[in-house]
Amino acid sequence: MREKELHRLLTVAAEDVRPAHPATTGWERARRVRRTRRAAGATVLAVALLTGGTALALRPAAPPPSATTATPDRNPTPHPVPVQTPPADLAYPGHPLGRLGDPVGATLSARPVRKALALHQPIDPGTGVAGRIRVLGDDGVVRDLDVVTPAPTRDSGGNEAVPLKSGSLSPDGRTAAFAQTDEVIVVDLTTAAVRRHPLKGYLEHVLWSGDRLLVGDDDTTYELDRGTGAARKLPVSPWDAVTPDPAAPPNVPLELGGTPPNLTEVRWSHDETYRSIRRVDFRALPPGHRVDEFYGRGWQRGNRVTRAGWITTGTMGGLEGVALLNADTGIVTHLLDLGRDRWKGCCEVLGWDSDGAVLLRHNPGGLLRWRPETREITGVTRNLFGAVSLSAG
Numbered sequence: 001m002r003e004k005e006l007h008r009l010l011t012v013a014a015e016d017v018r019p020a021h022p023a024t025t026g027w028e029r030a031r032r033v034r035r036t037r038r039a040a041g042a043t044v045l046a047v048a049l050l051t052g053g054t055a056l057a058l059r060p061a062a063p064p065p066s067a068t069t070a071t072p073d074r075n076p077t078p079h080p081v082p083v084q085t086p087p088a089d090l091a092y093p094g095h096p097l098g099r100l101g102d103p104v105g106a107t108l109s110a111r112p113v114r115k116a117l118a119l120h121q122p123i124d125p126g127t128g129v130a131g132r133i134r135v136l137g138d139d140g141v142v143r144d145l146d147v148v149t150p151a152p153t154r155d156s157g158g159n160e161a162v163p164l165k166s167g168s169l170s171p172d173g174r175t176a177a178f179a180q181t182d183e184v185i186v187v188d189l190t191t192a193a194v195r196r197h198p199l200k201g202y203l204e205h206v207l208w209s210g211d212r213l214l215v216g217d218d219d220t221t222y223e224l225d226r227g228t229g230a231a232r233k234l235p236v237s238p239w240d241a242v243t244p245d246p247a248a249p250p251n252v253p254l255e256l257g258g259t260p261p262n263l264t265e266v267r268w269s270h271d272e273t274y275r276s277i278r279r280v281d282f283r284a285l286p287p288g289h290r291v292d293e294f295y296g297r298g299w300q301r302g303n304r305v306t307r308a309g310w311i312t313t314g315t316m317g318g319l320e321g322v323a324l325l326n327a328d329t330g331i332v333t334h335l336l337d338l339g340r341d342r343w344k345g346c347c348e349v350l351g352w353d354s355d356g357a358v359l360l361r362h363n364p365g366g367l368l369r370w371r372p373e374t375r376e377i378t379g380v381t382r383n384l385f386g387a388v389s390l391s392a393g
Contacts (some may be wrong), residue, residue, distance in 0.1 A: 036309070039279060053065075084370075092290055107146040109146050113139070115138045120386060123387065138173070153203065168389040174389035199222060246392050290312050303327045305347050320342050323335055334372035343364075348360065362379075
């Protein structure tokens with residue numbers, strides 16, 4: 001390969017690198033250090049591949065294969081259409097979550113909720129400055145969370161992120177939890193009562209497993225007993241733990257993640273002493289379609305699990321997308337292609353709607369509903385910048 005051609009290839013590759021946006025999600029900020037460590041390994045791999053590719057190009061060309069006559073398939077199997085993309089013009093048919101961006105109409109202390117549909121922490125898209133956390137009740141009123149002001153989470157390297165995480169709101173919409181350094185804050189949204197539970201560590205992750213509260217730092221997941229404040233370690237990754245279906249107890253710990261390209265699904269036994277590991281399977285997708293790496297929180301509903309990630313479709317990689325898997329087989333059954341001209345990590349899954357639709361972020365500042373089986377993709381709200389946590393449908 002001539003020097004001029006090599007320079008052109010490197011230039012094209014460099015154009016794919018997009019700068020980070022100041023309004024990336026709190027999860028993305030918290031993961032910055034871990035991704036940097038992965039990037040170092042990826043650079044070494046890229047150099048090795050480039051060197052190997054150059055050497056291959058300099059080898060003598062292999063003789064062409066002998067000519068053969070292809071036999072047409074008289075009964076071709078129609079290719080499934082599991083890969084979907086949003087329409088150019090989204091419809092917004094109306095949804096209770098569409099009021100998330102409404103002005104604050106009350107304080108939580110003066111007007112507690114019966115049930116919260118969502119929590120929202122606005123982030124200015126230009127400056128990255130986070131505002132106060134808001135509570136959307138099932139009465140359609142947005143409240144200010146005035147009874148406590150959680151501090152930003154931070155890791156051991158000093159990287160900070162907003163305290164509101166996608167798993168902060170309990171499935172029944174009655175309780176909110178916020179991981180903090182050396183403690184967990186739990187707020188009863190129906191009474192506005194606040195409790196603080198001491199727990200050592202740079203805590204960043206929080207999610208609900210039925211009525212169990214799971215909290216994690218960079219390496220460890222804890223189950224917190226909200227009655228006694230006692231905590232025990234769980235053998236699950238705080239990054240890859242899947243939020244289980246609240247309507248399907250007992251809750252078996254499930255992980256979806258792994259290190260690219262070996263993405264895995266990990267299922268633990270009920271007593272958490274045995275785990276089975278299977279590789280994520282892309283056989284149901286068209287050739288060349290796959291998830292390269294997951295991000296954000298995974299969410300389970302029945303035997304379906306969904307999680308956002310960076311995907312490849314055909315020959316184009318580095319795309320934002322969402323995968324739907326069969327939790328029993330590990331097979332990816334549907335893939336939502338959201339393109340590449342977006343903020344990195346733009347499209348985190350936030351959970352499931354009551355009718356089985358996947359709810360996800362969609363930048364800039366949007367919220368989408370995706371029903372994979374019917375291919376229906378509609379908008380929920382526009383211009384909703386910041387962190388969001390939803391209750392179960």
